[in-house]
Amino acid sequence: MRPFGIRLGMFWALFVASVRMFVRNRAAVFFSLFLPLIIMLIFGVLNFEGTTTIQLGVADEAKNQASAQLIDGLAAFDYLEPTSGARDALLNQLKKGDLDFVIAIPAGFSPQLGEDGGLVAYAASGDPAQAQVAQGLLQQAVGQALFRAAGGGNPTGGAFAAPVRFESVESRQLGYIDFLVPGILGMTVMQLGLFGVAFGFVHLKRTGALRRLFATPTSPAYFLGAQVASRLIIAFVQVVILFGIGLWFGLQMFGDYATLAAIVLLGSIIFLAIGFSIAGWAKNEDQAAPVANLISLPMMFLSGVFFPRDAMPDFLANITQFMPLTYVNEALRAVVNDGSSLTSLGPQLLGMGVWAVITFVLAVRLFKWE
Amino acid sequence: MTGPIVAAHDLRKRYGSLQAVDGVSFEIAEGEVFGILGPNGAGKTTTLEMIEGMRPIDSGTAMVDGIDVTHDPRGVKARIGIQLQASSFFDELNLVELLELFGHLYERTVDAMALLADVELTEKARSQVKTLSGGQKQRFSIAAALVNDPRVLFLDEPTTGLDPQARHHLWGLVRQIRERGHTVVLTTHYMEEAEELCDRVAIMDRGLIVALDTPQRLVDELIGRGFTKARVERLANLEDVFLDMTGHDLREEG
Numbered sequence: 001m002r003p004f005g006i007r008l009g010m011f012w013a014l015f016v017a018s019v020r021m022f023v024r025n026r027a028a029v030f031f032s033l034f035l036p037l038i039i040m041l042i043f044g045v046l047n048f049e050g051t052t053t054i055q056l057g058v059a060d061e062a063k064n065q066a067s068a069q070l071i072d073g074l075a076a077f078d079y080l081e082p083t084s085g086a087r088d089a090l091l092n093q094l095k096k097g098d099l100d101f102v103i104a105i106p107a108g109f110s111p112q113l114g115e116d117g118g119l120v121a122y123a124a125s126g127d128p129a130q131a132q133v134a135q136g137l138l139q140q141a142v143g144q145a146l147f148r149a150a151g152g153g154n155p156t157g158g159a160f161a162a163p164v165r166f167e168s169v170e171s172r173q174l175g176y177i178d179f180l181v182p183g184i185l186g187m188t189v190m191q192l193g194l195f196g197v198a199f200g201f202v203h204l205k206r207t208g209a210l211r212r213l214f215a216t217p218t219s220p221a222y223f224l225g226a227q228v229a230s231r232l233i234i235a236f237v238q239v240v241i242l243f244g245i246g247l248w249f250g251l252q253m254f255g256d257y258a259t260l261a262a263i264v265l266l267g268s269i270i271f272l273a274i275g276f277s278i279a280g281w282a283k284n285e286d287q288a289a290p291v292a293n294l295i296s297l298p299m300m301f302l303s304g305v306f307f308p309r310d311a312m313p314d315f316l317a318n319i320t321q322f323m324p325l326t327y328v329n330e331a332l333r334a335v336v337n338d339g340s341s342l343t344s345l346g347p348q349l350l351g352m353g354v355w356a357v358i359t360f361v362l363a364v365r366l367f368k369w370e
Numbered sequence: 371m372t373g374p375i376v377a378a379h380d381l382r383k384r385y386g387s388l389q390a391v392d393g394v395s396f397e398i399a400e401g402e403v404f405g406i407l408g409p410n411g412a413g414k415t416t417t418l419e420m421i422e423g424m425r426p427i428d429s430g431t432a433m434v435d436g437i438d439v440t441h442d443p444r445g446v447k448a449r450i451g452i453q454l455q456a457s458s459f460f461d462e463l464n465l466v467e468l469l470e471l472f473g474h475l476y477e478r479t480v481d482a483m484a485l486l487a488d489v490e491l492t493e494k495a496r497s498q499v500k501t502l503s504g505g506q507k508q509r510f511s512i513a514a515a516l517v518n519d520p521r522v523l524f525l526d527e528p529t530t531g532l533d534p535q536a537r538h539h540l541w542g543l544v545r546q547i548r549e550r551g552h553t554v555v556l557t558t559h560y561m562e563e564a565e566e567l568c569d570r571v572a573i574m575d576r577g578l579i580v581a582l583d584t585p586q587r588l589v590d591e592l593i594g595r596g597f598t599k600a601r602v603e604r605l606a607n608l609e610d611v612f613l614d615m616t617g618h619d620l621r622e623e624g
Contacts, residue, residue, distance in 0.1 A: 010474050010475055010477060013470070014475075017463060017471050020462060020463060020467070021462040021463065024462035025462055204460070207458035208457065209459055211424070212452075212457050215454060216475040217475065218475040
């Protein structure tokens with residue numbers, strides 16, 4: 001069959017050969033599938049959670065002496081970490097899971113002893129058991145602060161619960177696994193492009209297997225097309241496997257899978273282009289290995305695969321924000337953790353688009369068959 | 371009377387300051403076994419690869435089965451079979467998978483087992499190329515060059531590095547291929563191989579053909595010029611002794 005002049009049988013045979021060669025190559029499978037899998041299992045079993053402070057948002061709509069006293073009173077508790085802001089913005093953060101509670105101090109706040117003065121506390125609904133403990137702690141803190149703000153001096157006795165009205169807010173509670181899995185997906189896509197293409201291809205080039213292939217009437221376009229198609233399929237299979245294991249570990253998916261697939265596709269294209277740049281330029285595996293590692297290692301640790309990039313010093317964060325894997329990871333996290341759609345991922349898509357163009361041009365310019 | 375199946379006219383190829391092929395012309399008739407002889411660096415492989423469409427031609431023309439290789443290299447490749455010097459294949463595929471893949475590259479279905487039977491590799495059908503011995507690799511490489519039932523089979527130093535048993539075995543294979551009507555073009559620097567197999571030979575040196583005729587006429591012509599060997603030809607040589615002692619059976623581990 002030759003629809004549009006494309007020799008389907010030839011393409012299919014090369015595609016099947018390409019998939020077989022990858023699956024039967026233990027090193028390739030190890031580096032692109034098992035390594036990320038092992039890393040995910042290790043980090044999934046180790047638990048990096050267990051923050052003991054309560055993230056509290058304070059919306060001060062009164063801005064009077066009483067509200068200032070209340071806020072000072074709350075700040076005095078070690079287990080509270082207050083941030084102030086507008087009620088809507090804080091509630092958004094609460095929904096995202098960045099805050100545990102939001103307290104709103106209404107305009108004209110002027111508490112009397114034993115009254116709540118119209119305080120409203122919003123609690124995240126994510127983890128009920130944890131929320132209950134936190135709610136108790138918060139109630140005690142607010143109660144004592146209120147007592148002081150109302151002119152009651154330092155309260156005597158321990159427990160002093162304030163009659164705070166709690167409202168539950170539908171929210172997500174993110175764990176480390178929710179952070180980790182999107183990063184691992186990005187890393188897998190990178191490894192597959194860099195190592196899954198570069199090494200196999202350079203080997204074929206060095207041994208002369210490629211020359212033998214072009215002693216037949218096939219064209220390079222079919223071979224390259226089959227290589228790209230097979231790697232894209234393999235990338236998707238790997239993403240499905242890793243994502244499935246992530247779900248089993250308690251990963252939550254807030255976005256839709258089509259959007260996730262689109263990001264994976266775009267990311268794969270970038271890293272395949274880098275892989276083909278290396279494969280096309282290098283004469284042998286000894287040339288390809290250091291370059292591939294030089295590209296992949298910094299990204300593995302500086303693009304926010306395992307740890308948030310917030311932890312980096314500013315100058316490093318400023319540089320690394322432009323790395324291709326950073327854009328891919330940010331976009332994957334936005335989809336998985338925040339349920340973002342493509343339309344809200346403008347900056348990341350722009351970044352990935354620019355990298356796709358750069359790497360594609362690089363691949364075309366560096367590519368040599370022999 | 372049909373025209374030549376291969377016609378090279380004034381082929382030239384330069385690599386930097388080296389004129390690798392410097393005006394080579396010859397014609398090969400259908401069904402012939404044609405040898406290109408010469409020392410290393412004489413331009414044998416370059417000449418072959420220009421005719422095969424594997425290397426761009428600087429100047430001159432090469433026609434295969436009536437097709438100009440410069441204008442339609444893929445058309446030429448579809449009609450010929452190529453065994454490259456030191457051919458290598460995809461490591462992770464077995465022999466049957468490789469032959470079927472090559473069949474698809476010519477857009478034809480192949481009987482992989484029949485091809486393997488022709489080169490006596492049936493029992494290796496599910497093995498990978500890297501597990502084959504040197505002689506087996508060369509035979510597989512010929513099987514791969516036959517998947518498209520080519521009009522012309524090009525063999526570049528097919529017996530280099532083989533032991534005498536494997537070499538004699540391969541000669542038998544080339545004769546069989548010739549009997550089935552394929553034209554064969556081969557390069558070699560073993561003179562007894564050329565004498566055994568070739569109907570005509572071209573001797574190349576420094577990018578030029580210095581002699582072209584049947585092996586017998588080249589020898590007669592040399593003797594006609596008054597040449598005598600320093601030592602009279604014996605009735606047997608050391609290779610005959612070697613084969614007499616070790617037998618003609620193929621020695622192949624694995």
